[in-house]
């Protein structure tokens with residue numbers, strides 16, 4: 001009697017194991033259909049994501065086309081020319097040359113690096129928390145993925161927005177070679193604020209302060225030369 005019960009229990013547990021294994025195999029093999037075939041829907045505007053794996057960018061506007069549209073917009077071209085004339089100042093000062101290795105931090109959608117390319121800089125790197133290819137790569141300005149002294153020139157117009165401005169400055173000074181330049185454009189300010197910003201630049205000498213108009217707003221542009229006198 002006991003033997004029979006034991007046998008039956010064994011059979012039941014065996015059956016459960018087989019069923020469980022089968023369910024697991026089915027679950028592993030079955031990938032949601034929306035992930036396998038993200039072909040463009042016939043009516044893009046009636047298409048809504050059906051699951052979390054369906055939130056890939058819309059396929060109906062490829063990146064080069066999207067960029068072409070963005071870059072030809074009036075807003076883009078006016079911001080671009082604003083940056084171009086701003087950077088021309090530094091080229092006229094001899095700080096930006098054809099082969100200057102330039103870095104733009106918090107570059108947004110890429111107006112600044114494109115402007116640098118327009119004034120014929122060949123080696124421009126731009127980073128932002130979100131990439132905008134091909135102009136801007138993804139990187140955190142608080143923790144740049146570049147070697148010490150990799151650049152001749154670093155620029156940011158968003159030091160005031162940084163979570164830890166001192167850390168961004170530290171990274172600018174680390175990645176710019178000794179004798180290179182760091183430039184920040186901040187909301188227009190006077191001597192006291194400029195001195196406060198200058199205090200963040202532990203390894204640099206303040207070279208020039210100028211009030212400029214950038215992207216239609218009044219800014220104060222502060223230029224530093226990296227010296228490496230304090231470490």
Ligand SMILES: *[C@@H]1O[C@H](CO)[C@@H](O)[C@H](O)[C@H]1NC(C)=O
Nearest residue numbers: 097098099100119120121122
């Ligand atoms: C820099 O580029 C300009 C225009 O392309 C060219 O005329 C000039 O010779 C270049 N200078 C150097 C040093 O390569």
Ligand SMILES: *[C@@H]1O[C@H](CO)[C@@H](O)[C@H](O)[C@H]1NC(C)=O
Nearest residue numbers: 188189190191209210211220
């Ligand atoms: C920039 O403008 C501010 C006033 O908004 C002024 O206090 C400051 O002296 C100006 N700086 C320069 C370098 O002209």
